Amino acid sequence: xxxxxxxxxxxxxxxxxxxxxxxxxxxELHPDARIVAIVPHGFPIAGEENSLxxxxxxxxxxxxxxxxxxxxxxxxxxxxxxxxxxxxxxFASARLGLLASLSGSRRRACAPPQGTLIPLESxxxxxxxxxxxxxxxxxxxxxxxxxxxxxxxxxT
Amino acid sequence: xxxxxxxxxxxxxxxxxxDVDLYHTISGLQSAGHEVHLFVPSADTxxxxxxxxxxxxxxxxxxPFTRLGLRPGAVARGLRDAVxxxxxxxxxxxxxxxxxxxxxxxxxxxxxxxxxxxxxIACMRDLLLYKDGAPCPCNYLVTPKTCRACALEGMKDGxxxxxxxxxxxxxxxxxxxxxxxxARLSRALGKLRAxxxxxxxxxxxxxxxxxxxxxxxxxxxxxxxxxxxxxxxDAAAPKIILMAGRVEDPMKGLAVIRxxxxxxxxxxxxxxxxxxxxxxxxxxxxxRSVGWHTPAALKAFYRDADxxxxxxxxxxxxxxxxxxxxxxxxxxxxxRVGGLQSIVAHGETGFVFDPGDSAGLSGCLRQLLDDAPLxxxxxxxxxxxxxxxxxxxxxxxxHYPGILEDLRR
Numbered sequence: 001x002x003x004x005x006x007x008x009x010x011x012x013x014x015x016x017x018x019x020x021x022x023x024x025x026x027x028e029l030h031p032d033a034r035i036v037a038i039v040p041h042g043f044p045i046a047g048e049e050n051s052l053x054x055x056x057x058x059x060x061x062x063x064x065x066x067x068x069x070x071x072x073x074x075x076x077x078x079x080x081x082x083x084x085x086x087x088x089x090x091f092a093s094a095r096l097g098l099l100a101s102l103s104g105s106r107r108r109a110c111a112p113p114q115g116t117l118i119p120l121e122s123x124x125x126x127x128x129x130x131x132x133x134x135x136x137x138x139x140x141x142x143x144x145x146x147x148x149x150x151x152x153x154x155x156t
Numbered sequence: 157x158x159x160x161x162x163x164x165x166x167x168x169x170x171x172x173x174x175d176v177d178l179y180h181t182i183s184g185l186q187s188a189g190h191e192v193h194l195f196v197p198s199a200d201t202x203x204x205x206x207x208x209x210x211x212x213x214x215x216x217x218x219x220p221f222t223r224l225g226l227r228p229g230a231v232a233r234g235l236r237d238a239v240x241x242x243x244x245x246x247x248x249x250x251x252x253x254x255x256x257x258x259x260x261x262x263x264x265x266x267x268x269x270x271x272x273x274x275x276x277i278a279c280m281r282d283l284l285l286y287k288d289g290a291p292c293p294c295n296y297l298v299t300p301k302t303c304r305a306c307a308l309e310g311m312k313d314g315x316x317x318x319x320x321x322x323x324x325x326x327x328x329x330x331x332x333x334x335x336x337x338x339a340r341l342s343r344a345l346g347k348l349r350a351x352x353x354x355x356x357x358x359x360x361x362x363x364x365x366x367x368x369x370x371x372x373x374x375x376x377x378x379x380x381x382x383x384x385x386x387x388x389x390d391a392a393a394p395k396i397i398l399m400a401g402r403v404e405d406p407m408k409g410l411a412v413i414r415x416x417x418x419x420x421x422x423x424x425x426x427x428x429x430x431x432x433x434x435x436x437x438x439x440x441x442x443x444r445s446v447g448w449h450t451p452a453a454l455k456a457f458y459r460d461a462d463x464x465x466x467x468x469x470x471x472x473x474x475x476x477x478x479x480x481x482x483x484x485x486x487x488x489x490x491x492r493v494g495g496l497q498s499i500v501a502h503g504e505t506g507f508v509f510d511p512g513d514s515a516g517l518s519g520c521l522r523q524l525l526d527d528a529p530l531x532x533x534x535x536x537x538x539x540x541x542x543x544x545x546x547x548x549x550x551x552x553x554x555h556y557p558g559i560l561e562d563l564r565r
Contacts, residue, residue, distance in 0.1 A: 017434050017448030044436040046447070114202045138318035145333050149308055154300040154335045
């Protein structure tokens, strides 16, 4: 996450208590970078966030669902078009990891509420494969647990 | 007395009220002349052992584990070895979830006291004892089969996605889904010399499993809160009604205060509700999400407030936010749940209303909004009650000598 003068950092908003803190932390780490806050449509940005970000851009929708395929593709296309040098999401979820990997940014990171900045290095295929493996593991474990709770008795 | 404190999830800055409670209990007992030491397993996660020992006012040890190494047997052995090396007279076992039985067993050669901060023994699902929009009457110690199935249902999404937090990790790693876990838990509870809980409901849940159960409230450092008089605002000036805490959590009752606010706004426009909520899309002429704030920054919000509200709809084990508001000299309206209902003296330091009763809450707020002297009188009484009942020094001095005396016998 080395600082480079003139870098543009995109920070993708998610509902959480640490959006302003994340902008502030990035400003400290990258004093010369241009920081863009990407917020949901109609989002009432606060004064503190406004002062920490060089630019605030709104997404097309207030909420995205995986069913809105066309809107998701437009969002990805817009992020890729912005050519962020660093793209930051606020949680380490599968969806945000995938969005980061599809953002076209060379460097991607997750900024969870604890104040750290964790690099996200996987590409889209690896992110999808890792997610699929997680789901298979989860399904197998859950099936085993479900069978156990149905088939075993607890003596009190 | 040499007292070891063992906590499975302590972090500082705190992740919740349990960390704050443990911090002040250890500090208080140290100030009272006891030798204390905190032992915590740490792993690469914000939920467990995220603190700098040098930043704590009492001695502490973090015992490192890898994520894969976080198994109940290994954690219990690691903590036992560290505690044995320190040679305490007694052990207090703080917060933790499904690893607690293994930990109690491993430390049972000492007089052990177990501290239970929520419903982690009774509710396997998520320690909240709250399901389908209402408090749940079950207790794992009594209805283990029902609770085990409910727990699995509650954790289903996390397990299927294979992404989960400490609660589910401990459930899986401790084999809490196995039939034998119930007997292990019962046996471990029987080995405790005493248990400490926040409220009578928790005490009732442990009945028959632990001989001595002490109800000890949480508290605040009252002197750390400025007690400014409730602002004497004229009729036209907007009065601030503050809801602080983890407002995002639906169980905290944001919907109740918003319904009450909507009702009041129909008849008067002399108030604003501020909530420590991060979703600003809810903002309106009478409602403002003021964002999340550190405990230190929150004091300024209490100072600006005229009335505080804690409208929880679950059986809140304690209710630290209500005590903080009282320490700031503000009248508080709380719902009649768990430990919260006993914090406010109804009609003296604020009002108590039925959980989920937005009409009842709007009635309480109407009375306070209409009557500036009542707000001031209740605010003053609230501060006095916080000083006499909920100051940490007072709590440690009142409740702990008896508990420690029992351990010496």
